[in-house]
Structure formats: structure tokens, C-alpha cells
Amino acid sequence: MPPAVSSINPSQGSVSGGTTVTITGTNLTGATAVRFGASNAASYSVNSSTQITASTPAGSPGSVPVTVVSPSGTSNATVSFTYTAVLPTVTAVSPATGPASGGTAVTLTGTNFTGATAVRFGSDNAPSFTVTSSTRITTVSPSGSPGAVPVTVTTPSGTSASAAAAYFFYVPAPFLTEISPSAGPTGGNNNVTLKGANLSNATAVRFGAAVSTFTSVSSTEVTAKAPPGSGVADITVSTPGGSSNPLAYAYVGGPVLLAVSPTSGPASGGAVVTLLGTGFTTTTSVKVGASPVSYVVLSDGELTAVVPPGPSGAVPLVVTTVGGTSDALTFVRVEAPVV
Structure with a gap:
């Protein structure tokens, strides 16, 4: 008598195969093959004349007949197994930002990545990617326009959905x-x-x-x-x-003040002095004592300043630039003679 298949449990599984199913029927002893459509089971074991345990091969979405072959014949194709498309999912993108010029190394975390055929940032294919496991892909962002784009993974089962956690943000260059x-x-x-x-x-x-x-x-x-x-x-x-x-x-560098000429002038003020040194180009102030005075930069090594009135005696004279403040030279205010 040829074998007969009456039921299969479970009756559906992943297109990637590997689903363990129990086939129930009669005259199953001596089975030489178990087929899902035209494909042989990845493996099977005859438990008894009424039961076989098998592992499904990979398949395409849809239903296929399940048959058992033995020396006495092949069972009728009355029981089916349905292949369901298990889509990949992207649950995390790290890092989630990168330059619009592309080139960011990105790790994708999710499920059902095995056999991935494409990784896309928006509508653009990643220039490269590596499936390191069924839950992890390493990839490189392509160039893009500033803004957020969904990151998707495509496998033979289909393309992942554009989930909220699966976006990459292109940042414009500073x-x-x-x-x-x-x-x-x-x-x-x-x-x-x-x-x-x-x-x-x-x-x-x-x-x-x-x-x-x-x-x-x-x-x-x-x-x-x-x-x-x-x-x-x-x-x-x-x-x-x-x-x-x-x-x-x-x-x-800080200014260097080498000489002042003349070295003295009237306490009533108004003396124009010439300062010689280096580093005067970026001068920001000249002070006689504590008082800022008017000045003119003639060159990097020379400037002129006007001494204001003040009490007689020696006062320090310094030059300040963006590079710092010079050491002080002395200017002496002299009282006018009394007749």
C-alpha cells in the first residue's frame, strides 16, 4: 500500500526553512523521501508507520503539497504546508547621525537579516554592508541630503518597514x-x-x-x-x-619697547614722543602711567604718541598689542621754569 498523509503540524513556517513539522498518516514505514512541493525535506525521521518528523527546506511564500515517497509509491498531495514571508525588521541604527557626504560606519540591529540582498538609506543603496548575524548588519552610509531618511533591509522575504527607530539623520556640514x-x-x-x-x-x-x-x-x-x-x-x-x-x-608675539624719544617733556602735556621697538602692528593701546593716550602706528617697529598732562616726575610708558603688553620705559614730566 502506498503511504498516505492525513495532517501536518504546524502547517506553516518561514520561507527560510528549518521548521520542524510532524507528519501524520498511514503506511509511512520505509519512507525514502519527504517532499515539500518539489523540494526534499532538509531532514526527516520515521517515528512509526503513522508518524514522521521532518525539517522544512527553504521555499517561496505560498502553499505547497506535502508528500511522502516509499518503495510502494507516493502519497496523494492532499495536505499542504504554507510558507510565510518573515520580513526583516530594523530596531536600531547606531550611530543615527552622520555627514551628508556619507561614509559613516553604521551598525543595524534587528531580526531576520540572514540573506540580506540590500541595505538602503532612503532610496539610496548603501555602498557596502556585511551581515554579521541574523540580528546585526554593519554598513556604510551613502551620501545624502540633510534630513532624516528611513534605513531598510531587503531579503528574499521582502523589505523591512520604515520604523521610527530605523531612521538616519544626515547632518549638514558646518x-x-x-x-x-x-x-x-x-x-x-x-x-x-x-x-x-x-x-x-x-x-x-x-x-x-x-x-x-x-x-x-x-x-x-x-x-x-x-x-x-x-x-x-x-x-x-x-x-x-x-x-x-x-x-x-x-x-x-608680545611687543618689545626699545626706546622712547624724547625721554622727557613738559608736565603740562602735549609732547609727541616716538616709540621704537618691534611687534607694534597690532597695537591696541599705549599708556603713559595709568592713562591711555592717542597714538599712530607708523610701522611694526615705530609709533608716535601724545603725552597727556600730569604731575612732574617719571612715569612708565607701555605698549599693548594683541600679543600682550611690553615692558615699561620711563618718560619724565618736567615743570616749566618760573620767571
Whole structure:
């Protein structure tokens, strides 16, 4: 008598196969094959003349007849097994942000990733991806436009849904337009204000290769503490959107005051003195004693200033630039003779 199949339990399973099913019927002893449609079971075991345990092969969505083959014949195709499409799901994207230029290494967590054929960020295919397990994929973001896009995984079973937890946000690159001041002392430690666009969530501010401490004020402003340095350094701001264009920042040495001429003048004020030295180009003030005075920078090594009135006697004279304050030279106020 040929075998006969009366039922199968469970009667449905994943298209990826591997579902363990129990086949019930008659005359099952000596079975030489168990088939799901045209495909042989991945494995099977004859438990008795009325029962077989089998593991389903992979299949396509839909129903297929289940048959048992023995030397006496093949059972009728009256019992079916239904393959159900188990779609992949993306439950987490890490990191969830990156530059619009692409190239961010991203890890996807979810389910049913085995056999993935595509990973997409919005409508764009990832340039590469690796399925490390059924629940994990490592991939690289393609370039995109600023904003959020769903990340989806496609397998032979279909494409994952655009879940709320499966979005990647493309961040626009930061851009600098202004730096103030644009120069400072070689010893650093002065405050510098950077202005531009897309500066939110700044991760680093650099003066050349030197990393600065900083505060994000807004999407258009960052304040930073200049580190020590020399020469001209390119200042850049980094955010999840990438690194900004550079703006030049000059490190300036402190001024050196070598001579003052004349060295004395009337206590009534008005004497015009010439100061000789170096580093005068970025002069911000000249003081005679505690009083700021008017001045004119003639060159990096020369400037003139007007001495204000004051009590007779010696007073210190100093020059301050963005690089610091010079050592003092002495100017002597002299009382006019009394006739």
C-alpha cells in the first residue's frame, strides 16, 4: 500500500526553512523521501508507520503539497504546508547621525537579516554592508541630503518597514564665516568667537592640530579658548556633519619697547614722543602711567604718541598689542621754569 498523509503540524513556517513539522498518516514505514512541493525535506525521521518528523527546506511564500515517497509509491498531495514571508525588521541604527557626504560606519540591529540582498538609506543603496548575524548588519552610509531618511533591509522575504527607530539623520556640514579676534598671543588662553552656520552639537574646535576647549552658543556661534601656538593656524569646527572650512588665526608675539624719544617733556602735556621697538602692528593701546593716550602706528617697529598732562616726575610708558603688553620705559614730566 502506498503511504498516505492525513495532517501536518504546524502547517506553516518561514520561507527560510528549518521548521520542524510532524507528519501524520498511514503506511509511512520505509519512507525514502519527504517532499515539500518539489523540494526534499532538509531532514526527516520515521517515528512509526503513522508518524514522521521532518525539517522544512527553504521555499517561496505560498502553499505547497506535502508528500511522502516509499518503495510502494507516493502519497496523494492532499495536505499542504504554507510558507510565510518573515520580513526583516530594523530596531536600531547606531550611530543615527552622520555627514551628508556619507561614509559613516553604521551598525543595524534587528531580526531576520540572514540573506540580506540590500541595505538602503532612503532610496539610496548603501555602498557596502556585511551581515554579521541574523540580528546585526554593519554598513556604510551613502551620501545624502540633510534630513532624516528611513534605513531598510531587503531579503528574499521582502523589505523591512520604515520604523521610527530605523531612521538616519544626515547632518549638514558646518561652515565658518567669521572669527573674532583673528589674532592673539602665542601663550593663548584668550577667548575667540566663531560665527557661521550648522555649528550645533560641535564635537571639536581645533587651532591647527591643537584641540581647544569650547562652548556651543547656538547653531551660528561657538566660543573657544585659544591654545598656545605660533605662526598662523587654521581654525576648524567639527560636528556630526563633518569638519568646517578653515579660517586663519595669527599668533602674535608680545611687543618689545626699545626706546622712547624724547625721554622727557613738559608736565603740562602735549609732547609727541616716538616709540621704537618691534611687534607694534597690532597695537591696541599705549599708556603713559595709568592713562591711555592717542597714538599712530607708523610701522611694526615705530609709533608716535601724545603725552597727556600730569604731575612732574617719571612715569612708565607701555605698549599693548594683541600679543600682550611690553615692558615699561620711563618718560619724565618736567615743570616749566618760573620767571
